[in-house]
Amino acid sequence: MKDEPRRVDVALGERSYPIIIGRGLLDDGELLREHIPAHEVMVVSNDTVAPLYLDRLASAFGTRRFASACLPDGEGEKRLESMLPVFDTMLVNGFSRDCRIIALGGGVIGDLAGFVAATYQRGVDFVQVPTTLLAMVDSSVGGKTGVNHPRGKNMIGAFHQPRAVIADLAVLDTLPVRELRAGMAEVIKYALLGDHGFLEWLEAHIDAAMARDPEAMAFIIERCCRNKAAIVTADERESGQRALLNLGHTFGHAIEGARGYGDWLHGEAIAAGMCMAARMSTRLGWISPAQRDRAIDLIRRAGLPVRAPDDIGAARFREFMARDKKNRHGELRLVLLRDLGDATVTADYDPDALDATLESAGHE
Amino acid sequence: MKDEPRRVDVALGERSYPIIIGRGLLDDGELLREHIPAHEVMVVSNDTVAPLYLDRLASAFGTRRFASACLPDGEGEKRLESMLPVFDTMLVNGFSRDCRIIALGGGVIGDLAGFVAATYQRGVDFVQVPTTLLAMVDSSVGGKTGVNHPRGKNMIGAFHQPRAVIADLAVLDTLPVRELRAGMAEVIKYALLGDHGFLEWLEAHIDAAMARDPEAMAFIIERCCRNKAAIVTADERESGQRALLNLGHTFGHAIEGARGYGDWLHGEAIAAGMCMAARMSTRLGWISPAQRDRAIDLIRRAGLPVRAPDDIGAARFREFMARDKKNRHGELRLVLLRDLGDATVTADYDPDALDATLESAGHE
Incomplete structure (x- = not known):
């Protein structure tokens, strides 16, 4: 039996968005398509999370244009240079300002993918799909995006609110x-x-x-x-x-x-x-x-x-x-x-x- | 005899700012200090322009904290990696969110320094001091900032309006x-x-x-x-x-x-x-x-x-x-x-x- 998802709204005028919390949301194609209505879908993830969930996400989007970039796992990847291959994938695929980015991962991926969204062609929409407890309760909500500089954490970034946060509680079952x-x-x-x-x-x-x-x-x-x-x-x-x-x-x-x-x-x-x-x-x-x-x-x-x-x-x-x-x-x-x-x-x-x-x- | 500067206002609500146009503005310490009221002043320039004007700018700010980063001249420098030494200088100097960046140069410097301002600690104020005709009439006004990607021009960037544009017509005398x-x-x-x-x-x-x-x-x-x-x-x-x-x-x-x-x-x-x-x-x-x-x-x-x-x-x-x-x-x-x-x-x-x-x- 599937419970109805819980919903928390972040009220920010025209930048308002919902946080959807529930079990099995990554298998709910209808919900995913509702919150990710773009014709061009770009997933940013890491090599720990992507093998577990990327195929499920992809299958929700059927015939839409779909691409992904997968970084090595870890805080060491949260730097300006790691953004370049993500931009590259988007440009090779010809993604426009109407695309939507999905951040599939923990805080590092959410912050970096959000900053990519804030800066790709001067800003595109993105959705957070947090896969760690930390990302669900904190980093995926609120629009702080960015990367580290060797001289300080989160020193380079932007405020850029997601269009939705989709927290599938089932992913916590396998969280280390x-x-x-x-x-x-x-x-x-x-x-x-x-x-x-x-x-x-x-x-x-x-x-x-x-x-x-x-x-x-x-x-x-x-x-x-x-x-x-x-x-x-x-x-x-x-x-x-x-x-x-x-x-x-x-x-x-x-x-x-x-x-x-x-x-x-x-x-x-x-x-x-x-x-x-x-x-x-x-x-x-x-x-x-x-x-x-x-x-x-x-x-x-x-x-x-x-x-x-x-x-x-x-x-x-x-x-x-x-x-x-x-x-x-x-x-x-x-x-x-x-x-x-x-x-x-x-x-x-x-x-x-x-x-x-x-x-x-x-x-x- | 010095003419009164001309002024054009860009009306954008709380992001409104003036464009000041006149001869000798770089020698007008009072005007510079009025539009750059920060205690921490960071100049971004290139190695063609800085030798001509950086000292004049610095002298306007007396005892305030003042630092500069100087890139090689040219469109080839307008890339993500070129931003790193600028961030580095700001962090070494301990510049806070209250600092103000001055973009001293042409379109490349204005776009890159503006993007640094848009992203340093998630956004600080900046002022455009264009030194080319192109920058004066176009790139310094309007808040488009960013850098190139090998696969496309201005593909990475942000909308971030300057707090003022100061166009000293005297610099055009020596423009190639x-x-x-x-x-x-x-x-x-x-x-x-x-x-x-x-x-x-x-x-x-x-x-x-x-x-x-x-x-x-x-x-x-x-x-x-x-x-x-x-x-x-x-x-x-x-x-x-x-x-x-x-x-x-x-x-x-x-x-x-x-x-x-x-x-x-x-x-x-x-x-x-x-x-x-x-x-x-x-x-x-x-x-x-x-x-x-x-x-x-x-x-x-x-x-x-x-x-x-x-x-x-x-x-x-x-x-x-x-x-x-x-x-x-x-x-x-x-x-x-x-x-x-x-x-x-x-x-x-x-x-x-x-x-x-x-x-x-x-x-x-």
Whole structure:
């Protein structure tokens, strides 16, 4: 028996779009054709995901013009040069501005394919078909697209909203456990930054979630998408509260950059980064040691790292953090916790608390 | 004695901006600082233009943070890979989203620097300081940014409006004559596509213009900018009439692509392309042979080529034209002349007229 898909709307005027969440959506040709009405369909995927799902997608489009580009899997591919073969395939196939791109994969593919869509012939439509938990709850929603630069993560990109997000829960059945955990880092992020009720729910259901209980997963993904949709609707271009979604990311991006992209998964780095943010918030006296430990315990129960690698050092952290996109006029802005479920973006904090947090990042 | 600068406004709501036209603007520190109020200033230029003007720009910004990236001169540099050193300089200098980029150069630099601005940290402000006639009358206005792909011109890019265009007429005094002619191709384009009064003026004053008469040049640049501003205001993202600005470009881009970018200047290719469009329009019976010859004569008087190179061939033309961004659903759309001063974008033409025009492109 197939349940009716759940639907979350991202309200952005003429750029509004639906997030469709359900089991078996990749086998639902009618739904796929409804949301991908173009005559020219271009799939961007990677060599892990494509063998599993590309044929199913292709079969939904019958006689339409259909092409695909398949990148090696991994964060190391998220760079400007990797876009060139995708553009090449589209041009060889003569795809016009009326084509539609499908991003079939996790966060790397979604960000890169979205940026290809933002820039191919100065912009074409695209649809996100996320195949990881992380992409379903976070990166596929909200229109942030882009690639990394050797000197910083997501430094090159554009805001370009998808026309739809289609999240097939069935793909989570075969998701490697390390990827499941990495996605759970972003799930926990929503709870910590602004949804205390969800935090309590997660504390009660984290074991069911890690066991991929279908009802728990469906609940989690819808809840996270509703949280994200509300924030993106209020602040599409991150002039204010959208930056809250960066909880754990300033520290986490530095971990990713210092280790080389792809060594730690994004979600793993963000998990350690959220623990650092929690510890710094306690140093500032904003949350109690008990609250801090509650946040860290949940992250640990999801099988995620709760501290940075011990070989980075404060100086290297600062080097990467200095390039954070949230910074203004040389001030280092951080997302910190005023309370569990109440984050804030601020450059107004005691610098000693940051020093101490960076100094002990690898061992506390 | 310094004349008051002329000003043309591009009305695009919150993306509106002024085009300032006058002599000596690069020496007017007050005006530069007014339009470039950022604390972090990044100049993108090339190795021909930078030695002439970069120091003057730098001196206007005193103690502000100032950095520059200088590319080799030429259309061959207008590619994705050339953007990497620019991003690198900005990141090494720690430039934030509040920085402002100055595009100091011709069309290649303006398009590339604009695309850097569109994508650095998902978008920062930029100002165009065009140093060629072509850039002043055309490419610096309207927000089309991007780079070439080996398979097609301007295939990768974004719409990103500048915050101001500052056109210092004094730089035209030292512009190489070949560049002056290439710019005049775009000037003539405005007359042919929609400004019959300007066409008559040009026929009377083309010799003065080619002799760089200051009053003639000021008049030309203001008139072209007013034409362009009106079209861009009516159709910012080229869903309709903005495509008229592509008169001569479908044929011209094919010439550039077939010859390899940089062999023919863009303006030279567009000149030959406009002659092809005129000849095809006559074949269709839309303009008379006398009107066609009037258009071609003006182009010839500007010292521009009036036919394509003779070694391209119809098949190669079609190969490049098939990738034109104006195409829809496999239909080849062209900008053709219903009358002198009245162009139209259409896929509704006798294909024999196109065949004949391509077959004789190099020798009629």
